[in-house]
Amino acid sequence: MDGAARSHGGWGELRMSELSTDLSVNYATAGTELSPEDIKRGHDRRRVREQRAKGRGLSLLWLLIGPGILVMLGENDGPSMISYATTGASYGIGFFMPFIVLTFAMAYVVQEMTVRLGAATKRGHAELIYERFGRFWGFFAMGDLVLGNLLTLVTEFIAIRAGLGFFGVPGALAVLGAFLFNVGVALSRRYWTWERIVLGLAIFNVIFVPVAIMAHPVTGDVVRSFFTWGPLPGGVTAAFVLMVMSNIGATVTPWMLFFQQSAVVDKGLTTADIRHGRIDTALGAVIASIAAIATVIATTPLFLHHVDASSFQGADFATAIIPYVGRAGATLFALGLFEAGLVAALTISLSSAYAFGEVTEGARSLNSSLRVGWPFYAVLIAAAGTAAALVLVPHAPLVFITIIVNVIAVLAMPPAIVFLLLLVNDREIMGEYANGRITNFFGIGVTVLLVLAGLIFAVVTVFPKLLPS
Amino acid sequence: MNCEATITDLAKAEAPENWVREVLEPDQLTTARMHFGRKKLTKGTLVLLWALRVYVVFMICIIALAVWNTLHTAG
Numbered sequence: 229m230d231g232a233a234r235s236h237g238g239w240g241e242l243r244m245s246e247l248s249t250d251l252s253v254n255y256a257t258a259g260t261e262l263s264p265e266d267i268k269r270g271h272d273r274r275r276v277r278e279q280r281a282k283g284r285g286l287s288l289l290w291l292l293i294g295p296g297i298l299v300m301l302g303e304n305d306g307p308s309m310i311s312y313a314t315t316g317a318s319y320g321i322g323f324f325m326p327f328i329v330l331t332f333a334m335a336y337v338v339q340e341m342t343v344r345l346g347a348a349t350k351r352g353h354a355e356l357i358y359e360r361f362g363r364f365w366g367f368f369a370m371g372d373l374v375l376g377n378l379l380t381l382v383t384e385f386i387a388i389r390a391g392l393g394f395f396g397v398p399g400a401l402a403v404l405g406a407f408l409f410n411v412g413v414a415l416s417r418r419y420w421t422w423e424r425i426v427l428g429l430a431i432f433n434v435i436f437v438p439v440a441i442m443a444h445p446v447t448g449d450v451v452r453s454f455f456t457w458g459p460l461p462g463g464v465t466a467a468f469v470l471m472v473m474s475n476i477g478a479t480v481t482p483w484m485l486f487f488q489q490s491a492v493v494d495k496g497l498t499t500a501d502i503r504h505g506r507i508d509t510a511l512g513a514v515i516a517s518i519a520a521i522a523t524v525i526a527t528t529p530l531f532l533h534h535v536d537a538s539s540f541q542g543a544d545f546a547t548a549i550i551p552y553v554g555r556a557g558a559t560l561f562a563l564g565l566f567e568a569g570l571v572a573a574l575t576i577s578l579s580s581a582y583a584f585g586e587v588t589e590g591a592r593s594l595n596s597s598l599r600v601g602w603p604f605y606a607v608l609i610a611a612a613g614t615a616a617a618l619v620l621v622p623h624a625p626l627v628f629i630t631i632i633v634n635v636i637a638v639l640a641m642p643p644a645i646v647f648l649l650l651l652v653n654d655r656e657i658m659g660e661y662a663n664g665r666i667t668n669f670f671g672i673g674v675t676v677l678l679v680l681a682g683l684i685f686a687v688v689t690v691f692p693k694l695l696p697s
Numbered sequence: 698m699n700c701e702a703t704i705t706d707l708a709k710a711e712a713p714e715n716w717v718r719e720v721l722e723p724d725q726l727t728t729a730r731m732h733f734g735r736k737k738l739t740k741g742t743l744v745l746l747w748a749l750r751v752y753v754v755f756m757i758c759i760i761a762l763a764v765w766n767t768l769h770t771a772g
Contacts, residue, residue, distance in 0.1 A: 372753070
């Protein structure tokens with residue numbers, strides 16, 4: 229019974245009747261005033277309880293999916309899709325196909341831990357870091373998040389502008405429209421509503437699949453690449469190292485940790501829902517990897533026809549693939565770029581607001597009323613608004629930001645994952661849901677891999693002649 | 698006296714939002730949050746956290762160098 233009061237962190241449970249399962253009211257909180265946020269969350273949880281009691285598996289899954297799919301598809305954002313497009317245009321079908329699957333497997337390992345953390349502790353990621361490690365280390369974690377989120381949000385609005393620019397929509401209109409949409413969805417003041425709208429948008433990430441089909445890939449090449457991890461045209465070069473970093477940065481970023489854990493808490497998931505949270509996260513990883521691989525395939529004709537895509541930005545890819553996938557395929561590609569930027573703008577600005585609310589011990593939920601939650605909504609709007617405004621500033625260093633954002637994401641991940649591992653191994657707060665040896669093995673493995681990727685990038689940058697160009 | 702019937706009457710007499718307290722766990726209620734308190738970090742953990750902080754600062758310098766090279770070459 230997921231709503232039952234239980235022993236955790238000192239709260240006692242007093243069951244009035246062992247025969248009735250409807251009356252396990254926690255008398256420790258009987259006098260506690262309920263907020264509008266509690267009532268809204270209660271409505272959501274009552275539906276979950278009802279479906280669970282009736283044994284309706286699919287209905288229960290429908291109710292519980294959300295944070296995992298959104299974080300994975302949100303990470304297939306503007307720069308990520310451009311990174312995958314560049315990969316296809318530079319390397320074709322080969323090494324990077326199974327590599328992308330590996331990166332999403334890494335993402336699953338990391339994100340699954342945030343599900344357990346949120347469900348077991350009922351706390352957001354920023355809140356836990358501040359509480360358990362203190363303001364000093366919390367400040368560092370928040371600093372990485374705020375800087376990373378601002379840069380990433382700028383690139384999302386760049387992608388929105390580029391995607392809609394393909395259809396002749398003026399940049400200012402595209403950016404303003406996306407910003408207002410973000411504000412409107414957030415001000416529904418209902419987590420469930422926000423989640424379902426964004427899920428509906430996010431699923432369009434698979435729009436790259438028909439584009440891939442239109443590119444007429446050789447099926448044998450696609451299948452073979454997953455077994456042989458090849459070919460790798462040009463071998464291991466400095467550009468290859470940069471592409472590897474870019475692909476990793478396209479899949480694992482700090483905001484994902486903060487977003488999913490806080491969304492799990494906002495949604496009201498409990499330890500009874502961890503299994504569904506894992507399914508949700510796995511589903512997200514699978515769908516996102518399919519979309520990513522499809523994007524690589526979609527731009528492979530550029531590689532095969534020796535088109536130099538090294539200086540391509542956003543909609544340039546849509547224009548360049550017209551001869552190979554037709555106007556319809558290019559249209560779908562541009563729409564996919566717009567969708568990628570929009571969904572990410574929605575999720576990333578929310579992650580900033582969650583973190584702010586948690587560290588200031590204020591409202592931290594999309595179920596908050598305006599009266600109580602206005603700082604939370606103000607931060608969400610300010611995060612998106614600042615990024616949108618920067619995109620419209622003439623001569624803003626947008627190329628600079630686009631180049632570094634994925635790389636910064638890779639570099640900021642090791643400290644973020646270490647905080648995550650420390651928290652998820654903390655038996656005082658996690659109890660029986662703390663990491664086991666196997667999960668720690670994979671978690672530490674992902675951290676080591678990310679640190680190595682960063683160090684290799686550093687070596688190649690400082691000593692460019694070490695590898696062939 | 699039927700104990701369960703008395704319990705049912707008591708429940709119904711309480712606030713109408715009692716169902717919210719039934720479906721939410723205690724630490725999900727916004728006004729009943731507990732604080733976990735500070736965790737004592739071991740020396741090894743502190744060394745690791747500082748090492749990663751130095752790593753991030755070092756890598757930011759590397760990125761700046763990389764971008765400078767990229768833009769300088771392109772220009």
